[in-house]
Amino acid sequence: MRKRNVPVSVWFGGSITLFFLLCSIFSLFWTPFDPNFVDTTKTSLGFGEAGHVLGTDIIGRDLLSGLLAGAKMSVFLGCVTATISVILGTIFAFIAVGISPWVDEVVMRFLDILMAVPGVIVALVIATVSGPSALSTVSVLSVFFAPVIARVVRSATIPLLNEDFVQSARMYGRGKAFVLFRHVLPNILSVLVVQFSLYSANAVLAESGLSYLGVGISRPQISWGTLLKEAQETVGPTTGLMLWPATVILVFVLGLNLLGDGLRDVMDPRSAGRKS
Amino acid sequence: MIVFLVRRLGFFAVSVLATSGLIFVLVRMIGGSPASVLLGEFSTPEDVYALEEQLGLHRPMIVQYLSWLGQLLRGDFGISFYSGIQLSTLLKSALPVSISLSIGALTVGLTIGIPFGIISALRSFQGKGSLIDFVSQVGIAIPIFWSGALLSLFFGVSLGWFPTGGWVPWSDAPVTTFRHLVLPSVTLGIGIGSVLARFIRTAIVEVMRQDYIRTGRAFGMSVQKSLFVVGLRNAALPVVTVLGNIVSHLVGGTVLTETLFSMPGLSRMILGAVVGRDIFVVQNLVMILILYVLIVNLLVDISYYLLDKRLRI
Secondary structure, three states: OOOOOOOHHHHHHHHHHHHHHHHHHHHHHOOOOOOOOOOOOOOOOOOOEOOEOOOEOOOOOEHHHHHHHHHHHHHHHHHHHHHHHHHHHHHHHHHHHHOOHHHHHHHHHHHHHHHHOOHHHHHHHHHHHHOOOHHHHHHHHHHHHHHHHHHHHHHHHHHHHOOHHHHHHHHOOOOHHHHHHHHHHHHOHHHHHHHHHHHHHHHHHHHHHHHHHOOOOOOOOOOHHHHHHHHHHHOOOOOHHHHHHHHHHHHHHHHHHHHHHHHHHHHOHHHOOOOO | OHHHHHHHHHHHHHHHHHHHHHHHHHHHHHOOOHHHHHHOOOOOHHHHHHHHHHHOOOOOHHHHHHHHHHHHHOOOOOEOOOOOOEHHHHHHHHHHHHHHHHHHHHHHHHHHHHHHHHHHHHHHHOOOOOHHHHHHHHHHHOOHHHHHHHHHHHHHHHOOOOOOOOOOOOOOOHHHHHHHHHHHHHHHHHHHHHHHHHHHHHHHHHHHOOHHHHHHHHOOOOHHHHHHHHHHHHHHHHHHHHHHHHHHHHHHHHHHHHHHOOOOOHHHHHHHHHHOOOHHHHHHHHHHHHHHHHHHHHHHHHHHHHHOHHHHO
């Protein structure tokens, strides 16, 4: 196998992502305090006071524990949303290229329409009628991420359809669906991995925005967006209570984006420097 | 040209039908009867039935849908269930805020995005990475509420240059309005500029690989000249197409920015309606936003057609 230079961004982004993954797994077993535990004797503590490493909020809940619990939720939502979006996108793309040019046209135009709908706004609508929940957040975001992924998958699939190995499988009598899943899918796996990492980042960012607006996750479940919303409501945007969750989101999203872009450059050297 | 316009307008009509259908079905299907949503948890079935009758919810679905569509087309956006005020009156005060913010953010985005994109492409053409690439990555990853909070803290609170929130209508004091607009526009513009810079860089790098550039260079054209005289004009085309996408993102970003800077725009209206569960107001406002994005996409496609002479053959 050809030796490839792994760019710095992959190492850098990868370590950040790994760090947050470990944190979220770690928080399943242990957080310094119960993130929902209200301790009225220790309200609004600062940095490192009384055993609270990052301090506490206005009713004495530990911030570090909140961040760890938030990591669990944000990482989980990011992964689930990205997984569903990638699966949906792939299915859309395979339906488009697999059946007939006519279906292709209809599916792609449908996805164009879907892309014109601002997902955040629709998430707001769904929250109005069904009440805010993790489930509604995940489903809305997936539906609106899928069209973009479908386009990428489709354009990666089409050149493969003319490759010899695909043609010979077809001539051997394999059905279109079988060929797509058995022969094409493994070859676009790298594309899917890149999309997964980029859209996990998008999902984390979008989820924090929704929770910040009050239509995402709310207590007793905690995401980073929930912490932001509480900080904004109680002490305003310019304190550690707000800056810590925001910084954590920034670093995690940056890490995932760097990882995704770097992986794309590694896996498809032709597109190095080509960002979309 | 005519064929193109007819096809594109046809697609626009289909898009309007599809998205309005989607919104209509979403609002009807998910929360049960809109009447019980409006009346809240403690309503009696009789009240719900009476309100359903009043709102015409017992008519067939398709009739309800068509009459809603008809109202929208006539510009009749209905009445807010709670305040009883015509939605169009509310829109008249909210729209200028949102539109000003969008234009401001786009201006900031273009001012950041174009030069940075060009510089970054030039650097990559010389085989070097650049700090700008990293900065634009950070710009994309920054949550709006974070950059917004920092900007208000620094320019609003510490330096006191700009107000950190609120709004004054243009007609009252244009200068004050402008000052109110600066921080939100920059906040939203940073993200847009970062995305744009990366698109522009891609477009330029792609164009600079084309044969006509290589030919030009072989004839002794300098890198700079080939970029600024030939390259940019051709790189502009793919960038025009992403403007449509950016506007769609802009709508989502406006919600957060308006909330952060407490601006009385469309988003505040939507959020208010969401919190108050004023379901038909939400439905109409969302449809207005979608129409806005669809119209921008339509205009982008038409201008693309006018710009790219190859499409006219």
